[in-house]
Amino acid sequence: MDDYAIGVLTNIALFSFIALSAYLLLIAGEMSFGQQAFFGVGAYAGGILTTLYAWPLPLAALAAMALGAVAQFLVALPTLRLRGLHFAMATLAAAEMARILFELMHWRREIDGELAGPDGTQGFRGIRWIFEHGIEPLHYLGIVGVLLALVLALFLMIERSKLGATLRGVGLDPELAASVGIDVQRIKLGVAAAAGALAALGGVLYAHHNTYIEPRNFDIMLGVHSLAYALIGGLGTAFGPLLGVLLDIGTLESTRVFHGYRMIVFGGLVALVLVYRPRGLLDERTVQWLRQRFS
Amino acid sequence: MIADLVQNTLDGLSAGATYALLALGFTLIFGVLRRANLSFGPAIMFGCYAATWTHVNFGAGLLLLALITVSGAVLAGAYVERLCFAPHRGGSAIAAMVASFALWMQFEELATLIMPRHLYAFPLLYEGDPLALGPFTLRIDALAMLGAALAACLALWWTLYRTRFGLAVRALIEQPAAAALAGINVPWVFVRVFALASAIGGVAGYLVVASHGQITPMLGMWATLKGLLAMMLGGLGSLPGAVIGGLALGLIEAHTQWYLGPQMRDLIAYLLLFVLLAARVPWMTTRSAS
Numbered sequence: 001m002d003d004y005a006i007g008v009l010t011n012i013a014l015f016s017f018i019a020l021s022a023y024l025l026l027i028a029g030e031m032s033f034g035q036q037a038f039f040g041v042g043a044y045a046g047g048i049l050t051t052l053y054a055w056p057l058p059l060a061a062l063a064a065m066a067l068g069a070v071a072q073f074l075v076a077l078p079t080l081r082l083r084g085l086h087f088a089m090a091t092l093a094a095a096e097m098a099r100i101l102f103e104l105m106h107w108r109r110e111i112d113g114e115l116a117g118p119d120g121t122q123g124f125r126g127i128r129w130i131f132e133h134g135i136e137p138l139h140y141l142g143i144v145g146v147l148l149a150l151v152l153a154l155f156l157m158i159e160r161s162k163l164g165a166t167l168r169g170v171g172l173d174p175e176l177a178a179s180v181g182i183d184v185q186r187i188k189l190g191v192a193a194a195a196g197a198l199a200a201l202g203g204v205l206y207a208h209h210n211t212y213i214e215p216r217n218f219d220i221m222l223g224v225h226s227l228a229y230a231l232i233g234g235l236g237t238a239f240g241p242l243l244g245v246l247l248d249i250g251t252l253e254s255t256r257v258f259h260g261y262r263m264i265v266f267g268g269l270v271a272l273v274l275v276y277r278p279r280g281l282l283d284e285r286t287v288q289w290l291r292q293r294f295s
Numbered sequence: 296m297i298a299d300l301v302q303n304t305l306d307g308l309s310a311g312a313t314y315a316l317l318a319l320g321f322t323l324i325f326g327v328l329r330r331a332n333l334s335f336g337p338a339i340m341f342g343c344y345a346a347t348w349t350h351v352n353f354g355a356g357l358l359l360l361a362l363i364t365v366s367g368a369v370l371a372g373a374y375v376e377r378l379c380f381a382p383h384r385g386g387s388a389i390a391a392m393v394a395s396f397a398l399w400m401q402f403e404e405l406a407t408l409i410m411p412r413h414l415y416a417f418p419l420l421y422e423g424d425p426l427a428l429g430p431f432t433l434r435i436d437a438l439a440m441l442g443a444a445l446a447a448c449l450a451l452w453w454t455l456y457r458t459r460f461g462l463a464v465r466a467l468i469e470q471p472a473a474a475a476l477a478g479i480n481v482p483w484v485f486v487r488v489f490a491l492a493s494a495i496g497g498v499a500g501y502l503v504v505a506s507h508g509q510i511t512p513m514l515g516m517w518a519t520l521k522g523l524l525a526m527m528l529g530g531l532g533s534l535p536g537a538v539i540g541g542l543a544l545g546l547i548e549a550h551t552q553w554y555l556g557p558q559m560r561d562l563i564a565y566l567l568l569f570v571l572l573a574a575r576v577p578w579m580t581t582r583s584a585s
Contacts, residue, residue, distance in 0.1 A: 026389070031389055031392075078573035079569075079572065079573055081575065082572060082573075082575070084388070085325075085331050085531065086527075086531070086572055086579070088331075089523065089527050089568065089572065090568075090569055090572040090573065092523075093565040093566070093568045093569040093572070094565075094569055096520075096561065096565045097562055097565050097566060097569070100558050100561055100562045100565075101562075103558055104558060220516070220520070221516075224333070224393075224396050227393060227396075228393045228396055228397065231389060231390065231393045232393075260404075260408065261404070261408075262404070263400040263401060263403065263404040264400075264401045264404050264405060264408075266397070266400065267397040267398055267399075267400040267401035267404075268378075268397070268398075268401060269397075270393070270394065270397035271378045271379055271394040271397045271398055272378075274379075274382075274383075274390045274391075274393060274394045274397075275378075275382040275383075275394075278383060278386055278387040278390035279387065279390070
């Protein structure tokens with residue numbers, strides 16, 4: 001495989017994490033405009049730990065996930081009872097605050113004779129852990145791919161379990177769910193923490209793949225893109241968000257046929273697909289049909 | 296000290312008047328459709344780019360440019376309505392919103408295809424010196440902006456409160472089911488509301504671009520974010536609330552920018568929105584949003 005193909009595949013896998021975090025929230029009935037914040041928290045926290053404090057990447061990733069979970073839990077706690085656009089705007093407000101805080105953050109130390117670390121709007125350069133440890137791009141793609149596969153397996157397991165049914169129940173009708181004894185608030189807080197951890201994991205891996213991040217990477221565009229990926233791919237299965245990312249980054253970026261017109265083609269396609277399939281390509285009904293067909 | 300306060304208040308009011316127009320456009324669409332149109336700002340940007348293109352290639356007067364901006368915004372708004380909102384009427388709100396985001400991407404790419412530079416000059420509304428009144432300076436274009444925004448607000452008020460179409464719109468906002476039963480042609484009202492909202496947005500877009508004297512592709516995102524913020528602050532779906540929210544946002548921004556700088560200005564605006572939403576202040580959460 002050439003470097004370009006490896007790069008495209010790695011990007012598809014990286015953005016699948018944030019798309020899955022948006023999907024998890026959608027399943028539980030919440031629409032977030034703010035997943036980019038937790039992706040960013042993961043990217044900055046992981047980058048700081050490996051670059052400034054020489055933590056090994058796996059440990060830094062775990063710490064970043066914990067921080068992402070706590071961050072989204074704290075955002076969810078006061079906004080739990082908001083619905084629809086109110087909730088979406090609250091998450092957007094939190095995410096824009098996070099982006100501005102990244103802009104205000106100057107946390108630089110001298111490492112090997114050079115200043116390293118986040119430098120406000122100038123960005124955060126030199127997140128070189130994977131190069132310093134001799135990890136080749138293909139090897140890194142393998143690591144990211146295995147992590148994504150693990151996350152997917154976890155999703156598929158949960159969706160087949162009672163917990164999965166509970167999540168969808170809370171998403172479809174919270175009042176009904178509460179009336180049959182489900183603690184809706186606890187479920188939603190748990191979902192928020194899990195989504196935060198998932199987005200942060202994507203962020204850590206993204207920062208180490210790119211070696212450079214800046215606050216602008218984590219603006220509303222990323223958040224709404226992840227929401228769009230989840231919806232286009234379909235809300236019937238955790239493969240949906242992956243399909244969404246694959247369609248956008250994979251097909252359109254790698255074929256390059258639509259060079260310069262990529263968003264015009266993709267944007268129109270998305271709007272048209274949603275006319276006929278408002279819950280995405282792999283919606284609940286299609287997934288049901290596929291399951292009956294192949295089992 | 297007091298002079299700063301007064302000066303910032305004047306500046307804040309004139310920026311707030313534009314925010315109020317953006318919020319009114321958003322509120323009209325949200326009020327009748329119960330859906331957020333993320334492409335509202337990008338449609339305005341499309342109108343502004345159409346005007347800039349005309350200006351760069353043929354040169355045109357201020358009035359003609361304003362006309363092109365508004366008609367471009369209405370045209371783009373009609374495209375958004377047909378592709379994102381008409382098919383999802385009574386259906387999924389999230390699908391309509393994500394579809395409107397997809398068209399946002401289209402508008403942004405279209406803008407950079409037609410006009411590839413990052414920044415273009417736009418004819419200024421007024422190029423002379425500002426008026427000096429004692430310790431205060433009054434920017435003529437800021438005054439014109441305030442005046443035009445007020446005129447647009449009045450025209451909108453007249454349309455909504457003194458015409459049969461306005462009655463139908465208000466009925467649909469307050470009691471959608473009853474309004475449909477009373478024989479209001481709902482799809483037709485939707486189309487016209489979209490056109491009206493886009494026209495108001497076009498006026499706001501023209502005023503912003505002409506007072507800054509330049510245009511970048513960031514205009515679309517800027518208009519959508521400011522419009523959403525002002526609409527939410529004033530209470531989702533309330534027309535007087537949109538005006539109050541817009542003016543309040545303008546005033547808060549002007550004062551915080553003066554004392555704390557542009558980054559803190561945005562931080563405080565979003566913090567305020569977050570805290571008010573979390574506190575579920577009554578005027579913000581009375582209307583349910585789907």
